[in-house]
Amino acid sequence: MATRIADSGGIPLVDQPFRSNRWRRLRRGDLIPGLLFISPWIVGFAWFQLYPIIASIRYSFTDYNMMQPPIWLGFANYTRLFTEDDLFRKALANTAIYALFSVPLDLFVAFCFALLLNLRIPGRPIFRTAFYFPAVIPSVATAILWSMLLNTKGGLVNVALKAVGLPVIPWLTSPTWTMPSLILLSVWGIGPIVVIFLAGLQDVPRELYEAAKLDGAGPFRLVRDVTIPMLSPVILFNLVIGIIAALQVFAQPFVIFGGGQGGGGGAAGGPLNSVLMYSVQLYTVAFQQFQMGYAAAMAWILFAIIFSLSLLSIRFSNRFVHYE
Amino acid sequence: MKPAQFDRRKFLRGAAVAGATIPALGATLAPTPSRRAAAADAVSLEFWTPADDPVGSKIITKLADDFNNTIGKEKGIQVNTRIKPVTGNNYVQYTTAMTSSGSPDVVMTYVYDPVVAWAANGFIQPMDQYAKAAGIKEEDFFPITWDMINFAGHTWGLLQEFDFNQFWWNKSIHSGEPPKTIDELDQMAKEYTKFDSDGNLTQAGFIPWLHWNGSVTGWEWASMWGGRWYDADNRKWTINTPENQKFLEWFVKYADMLGGRDKSDAFEAAIPKTYGDIFQTGVIAFAQEGEYIPPMLKAEELTLSYGITQTPTAQGVPAGTAYTTGGNLFLLPTKAPHPQEAAIFIQYMGSGKAVLDWCIPNSNIPPTKAAANDPSFTQQLPELKPWLDTLEANHMVPPSQSPQLPIFDQEFPNLIDEVTYKKATPADALTSLDAKIADAVKRFQANHPDWQGE
Amino acid sequence: MSNVVEAKALRVQIPLDRVAAQRRSQMLTRGGLVLAFLIVVFFTVLFVAPIYWMVVTSLKTTAEVFAIPTVWWPARLMWSNYPDALNVFPFITYAANTLRIAAPVTIGTTISSALVAYGFSRLRWRGRDLVFYLVLATLMIPTWVTLVPLYILFNHIGWVNTYRPLVVPSFFGDPFSIFLLRQFFLRQPQDLVDAARVDGATHLRIFTQIILPLSRPALAVVALFAFINSWTDFFNPLIYLSNPDKYTLQLGLFNFFSQHFVNWPGFMAASVVVLAPIAVLFFLTQRTFIEGITFTGIRG
CATH class of the missing domain: 3.40.190.10 (Periplasmic binding protein-like II)
Structure with missing residues (x-):
């Protein structure tokens, strides 16, 4: 059903077929207005971003400690990453697992909550605020909170588990549980995704629901046949942003598993490096070990991964995403 | 609304500077x-x-x-x-x-x-x-x-x-004389370690890696065994040594005494993470704490009964050994x-x-x-x-004075994890860390010929 | 099913004010609503736990913060933590500074991102999507490796220790907001744009009179996120500001962390005061992007 609707009126993202000769005439001048409209970004990019980007690409082929002139190494940083660095591999694998589970989970949960919070239930503004708020609490505060809620002795979560006869779980201290905990904790930050979904739900035309209802569709069919197709551009947005954010996850693991208060200098990798994340490792290499060239190589590998995954999602979703 | 700090003239000048800079990409910007x-x-x-x-x-x-x-x-x-x-x-x-x-x-x-x-x-x-x-x-x-x-x-x-740590004991658990040697410490710690019926710790005699989760405790306790990770006099890393191995074996012994690393970590997570209040909960007999703690305890008006003394050492290692x-x-x-x-x-x-x-x-x-x-x-x-x-x-x-210290500091807590979780033997872990640091030294020296030592 | 497609085809012919009136759909029965309400309440409790904990901690003594078993409600509420906390740093000055950054950032981000998003959605030109991928790509570069060259750049043009590195870039489009608005603009009826074009409307007019009013929910989200991100940002002010007279609220919160000790009740009390405006702002504005969108003047 979704594809049928999309096929009937959907326009592919990459290029859109012009519908008539009249259109073609109107379109001829669109390059200039197009560039004019995007000119703020072009100026900002050239001014603030181009130099740092090119500089960091160059660093990735050098030994560079940020103070002394970079020493050219060719591809040595890249080969060292792939052949010698077990922490790099560990961080890459951990981050991949985190993204693989947290992105779909967060998207699904946020979508469900957006639907629920779009219903006319009493106290709706309060509920919406409550769902959004965890996203703005300082990460140091949340780290302490979770270590209190999740600890094995008197932690609320384990007290609840015990009450229903389940075993107590060492959420943040056992290498087997740190990753599931981090994935579950990501749900707690879905506020912005819910808000974006809610905004998207506002312009789904009611007559589409009415029409579907005339066909005898129940709530689940309505969601499947109307809401999801009509919301598909927003779903795609949240998916791509979710991939970008998950693969660069930094603050939560960094603060929860060390790195914050206290000494010792080590990276925030959790027990047995079980939640050593890519961006955390990158930060450590760059700003604690002063290997900026090596960190830049890591950054560009991560970039290539995120970019190809995002592009894949966009291309793949063209078949499903419905634009007016 | 126009932002007050948005000065148009400077803005344009900035744009001109940036415009002039961009063609010269990669070149270091001239200092102002x-x-x-x-x-x-x-x-x-x-x-x-x-x-x-x-x-x-x-x-x-x-x-x-x-x-x-x-x-x-x-x-x-x-x-x-x-x-x-x-x-x-x-x-x-x-x-x-x-x-x-x-x-x-x-x-x-x-x-x-x-x-x-x-x-x-x-x-x-x-x-x-x-x-x-x-x-x-x-x-x-x-x-x-x-x-x-x-x-x-x-x-x-x-x-x-x-700053450096001294050895503190909780008088509500241990009323006698404090341990002088590591052997005495081990005996007492064992006596004060208690479990509930599910095998979870309810009281610990001593958790050597408490608070710092690796680096500092590793430096500190290795020195109580006579081990050094870095030889400051000769500016050389000394990782794979018998003393360091003894120290790691001792950590493994404590992991066993405490019912395994996972049990001790779960126990540790349930006690306060800030410094100095470990006695507040009354569930640990001995700990290493810094000189900045006593006034904090006073300020918080905690009525604690504790003693402070020099850290116990292994045989042949002088009393008064400490790591800053x-x-x-x-x-x-x-x-x-x-x-x-x-x-x-x-x-x-x-x-x-x-x-x-x-x-x-x-x-x-x-x-x-x-x-x-x-x-x-x-x-x-x-x-x-x-x-x-x-x-x-x-x-x-003294602390290590090697440029490789940050690399060591990242590897070291993981080494202690691997050894105490029994994913690696002390000997293997030391060999592997030794090789990693040697690589890092080689890489650094290749591009910093003027730097003295490792 | 064919009804769905037909209704969509008919949609442009339906007067838009009627569409507005019908925006809100009611998909569930009364029983379903009650169930939904209960589910929402259950999860809200989970999501509210940290807020509760922040507020309760702000009213505890330091000893109570880490007491085991956890103190869920302190024996004596320490209201004095609040005035104490606000005396630790110049609260009013820092709040004014934060607002001086957040207000222009909100305006700059919203306007510039909307313009750019229009260029990436409602205009068709060669290479458009390629450039758009470049915009997206800038979101994917880890900030740690561009931090030092960017700092050197800002230092070179004399912007360090001013608000400019925090404010000026927002006037040149924020990739996240551009992407978000693009996706929303693409959902607006193309036929409206086409019809306006045939009538001789300029792009600027289509943008301001058709697309923007139709996208009020998304614009509100972008503005709100821009404000909140700027208000809660601590890293960029930390890097670029060094004169305490220019500090922001988030930097003020650091005053509760000393080398070996954290004043948690003070930190939480100050955090509550710093974050309360955000909760109020969100509560007040959520109607804009979630309810009542009016379509005045779009046919003009």
């Missing part, structure tokens, strides 16, 4: 001329400090003000104190600023960790000539503090205070616009008066003999006697 002095004649110094808490910030600001009103007035130096907060060891905002011509003139750190890497990578400059001119002498310092600021053939700054974790350091960035004036201010911050002004209210250890023996210090902080005794014994172990 150094800052203009604020007052007509006085040189304006930018001094960055992480002391942002109410106590620390007041002391540092007052010291700088005092300087401005005395030596500063005399020599035409005006210090602007900039409180730049840090969390843990993350001095990223300092590092970033020090790369540019907007570098601060003087930088203070709370910890030792970034100092050697900054020195080795050229972020801070040697202060040899200034130290000599100012008459800074080795005999004024304790050997350990002299070693901390002098390494790789240069003087790198001045200390205002430094760092201290307040004052450093001179390489790109400081006014190095000469900065050196004068640094000298002042390391002088006797400034040291006591900081150490007494904060309960820290002075780096100079005169300040540590000053009656005002010993009278106001009698509970620090064990620390002064330990200093007197002169078996302190």
